[in-house]
Amino acid sequence: MGAVGGLDEFEQEAVGFLDAHASRRPDRQAAWGEGSDQVGLFEEKSREQELAELAEAQAWRRQVFDAGFGWLTGPARYGGRELPTSYERRWQAVQARYDVVAGNVFGIGLGMVAPTILAHGTDAAKDRYLRALHRGDVVACQLFSEPGAGSDLASLQTKAERDGDVWVVNGQKVWTSGAQFSDIGEIICRTDPNVAKHKGLTGFVVDMHAAGVEVRPLRQMTGGASFNEVFFSDVVVPDDHRLGAVNGGWGVALTTLMNERAAIGVGAAGGAPFGTSRLIELLRHLGRRNDPLLRQQLADIWINVHVARFTNLRAMEKLQAGQIPGPELSIAKLALTNNLQLISQFLTSALGPRLIADTGEWGTYAWAELVLGVPGYRVAGGTDEVLRNIIGERVLGLPKEPRADTRTPS
Numbered sequence: 001m002g003a004v005g006g007l008d009e010f011e012q013e014a015v016g017f018l019d020a021h022a023s024r025r026p027d028r029q030a031a032w033g034e035g036s037d038q039v040g041l042f043e044e045k046s047r048e049q050e051l052a053e054l055a056e057a058q059a060w061r062r063q064v065f066d067a068g069f070g071w072l073t074g075p076a077r078y079g080g081r082e083l084p085t086s087y088e089r090r091w092q093a094v095q096a097r098y099d100v101v102a103g104n105v106f107g108i109g110l111g112m113v114a115p116t117i118l119a120h121g122t123d124a125a126k127d128r129y130l131r132a133l134h135r136g137d138v139v140a141c142q143l144f145s146e147p148g149a150g151s152d153l154a155s156l157q158t159k160a161e162r163d164g165d166v167w168v169v170n171g172q173k174v175w176t177s178g179a180q181f182s183d184i185g186e187i188i189c190r191t192d193p194n195v196a197k198h199k200g201l202t203g204f205v206v207d208m209h210a211a212g213v214e215v216r217p218l219r220q221m222t223g224g225a226s227f228n229e230v231f232f233s234d235v236v237v238p239d240d241h242r243l244g245a246v247n248g249g250w251g252v253a254l255t256t257l258m259n260e261r262a263a264i265g266v267g268a269a270g271g272a273p274f275g276t277s278r279l280i281e282l283l284r285h286l287g288r289r290n291d292p293l294l295r296q297q298l299a300d301i302w303i304n305v306h307v308a309r310f311t312n313l314r315a316m317e318k319l320q321a322g323q324i325p326g327p328e329l330s331i332a333k334l335a336l337t338n339n340l341q342l343i344s345q346f347l348t349s350a351l352g353p354r355l356i357a358d359t360g361e362w363g364t365y366a367w368a369e370l371v372l373g374v375p376g377y378r379v380a381g382g383t384d385e386v387l388r389n390i391i392g393e394r395v396l397g398l399p400k401e402p403r404a405d406t407r408t409p410s
């Protein structure tokens with residue numbers, strides 16, 4: 001890819017590519033009753049549908065990458081163009097005007113695992129995976145949580161033991177989103193059980209197709225099975241797949257978690273991925289536009305979504321200035337889940353029984369999927385309570401919460 005001029009010149013280049021390979025979205029918004037009414041937060045698909053959509057998403061990602069738009073900010077060595085993040089934002093804005101295949105399956109790989117490999121991986125791991133992840137050839141998942149370790153991640157028990165040039169992994173992970181179609185996973189394992197819990201952890205990139213890896217789907221209350229239990233029995237991981245120093249896994253995990261909260265919070269536009277206009281149309285459809293309580297709720301949603309959006313823009317400006325996402329980005333995720341709860345409450349009041357009985361009426365029962373998905377959002381990527389602790393302690397500088405497991409005996 002040759003040198004790039006200013007942002008406007010870049011936009012012309014992007015429009016040229018998209019005009020040639022995708023169709024533009026119609027200017028007007030779809031009218032009530034037109035197209036799909038799906039608004040779920042989690043994807044509810046059959047295995048066949050999931051694999052077909054994955055293949056389609058990979059084919060589009062390859063085209064995008066090969067044309068030079070797949071990793072605008074990345075190092076040239078891995079196929080990136082070393083451009084400022086303003087170019088990435090412009091690409092996203094231009095791409096949003098076109099009907100292109102959604103890239104949700106790459107969210108964890110590109111938003112969390114790739115930045116961690118870039119920051120902590122060996123040259124061998126970077127050469128092998130960074131380009132492949134951004135080109136969509138490799139899909140990644142995050143193997144952190146365990147049955148006994150979620151918010152308190154440092155108490156995880158899956159162990160990795162060194163055997164010459166390789167490590168042998170045994171244990172169980174849980175709630176692993178996308179493990180069913182992932183090629184690699186970022187795993188944090190216990191490598192020293194005899195030191196303070198967060199000092200005995202090491203991160204690795206594990207091959208999800210390796211002997212001894214077993215993925216079992218978990219069905220959630222929304223109906224789908226987008227996450228899994230993953231069992232590891234004597235799984236061999238080469239030492240050049242280690243992330244960071246032996247027993248330096250806590251820092252590796254924090255890099256991923258900060259990127260996760262930034263990706264979930266900032267990426268979700270403050271909590272109304274479908275736009276608040278959809279809620280106004282719902283009131284019109286229900287003949288309740290003049291209901292004062294619903295209007296009040298809607299105004300609250302509108303204000304909160306916009307405040308979150310502006311906070312996110314400020315965070316993006318920081319990123320653009322080359323700063324690493326800090327704990328204040330946890331605010332973005334908490335604002336998102338607060339707004340999703342406001343939206344759930346509004347939908348429950350507006351729809352009443354239509355939310356729990358499928359009458360076949362367009363744009364009514366479909367909201368049940370969103371309402372049922374919100375509690376999961378409040379847990380994934382750091383629960384509301386844990387995020388409040390982080391904001392209190394690291395952003396506001398309040399005294400630390402007592403930690404039962406680190407208190408010295410009196």
Ligand SMILES: Cc1cc2nc3c(=O)[nH]c(=O)nc-3n(C[C@H](O)[C@H](O)[C@H](O)COP(=O)(O)OP(=O)(O)OC[C@H]3O[C@@H](n4cnc5c(N)ncnc54)[C@H](O)[C@@H]3O)c2cc1C
Binds near residue numbers: 148
């Ligand atoms: C949809 C979804 C997708 C997920 N995807 C992944 C994934 O891809 N990979 C992965 O590794 N994990 C994933 N997770 C797991 C997620 O990270 C954990 O569920 C989360 O960290 C919480 O851990 P836990 O479920 O063990 O709950 P716990 O940590 O047991 O928490 C239980 C309750 O106690 C509260 N609590 C805990 N500690 C404190 C504290 N110090 N102060 C106040 N309250 C506290 C919590 O807020 C919560 O209400 C996913 C979860 C969900 C819901």
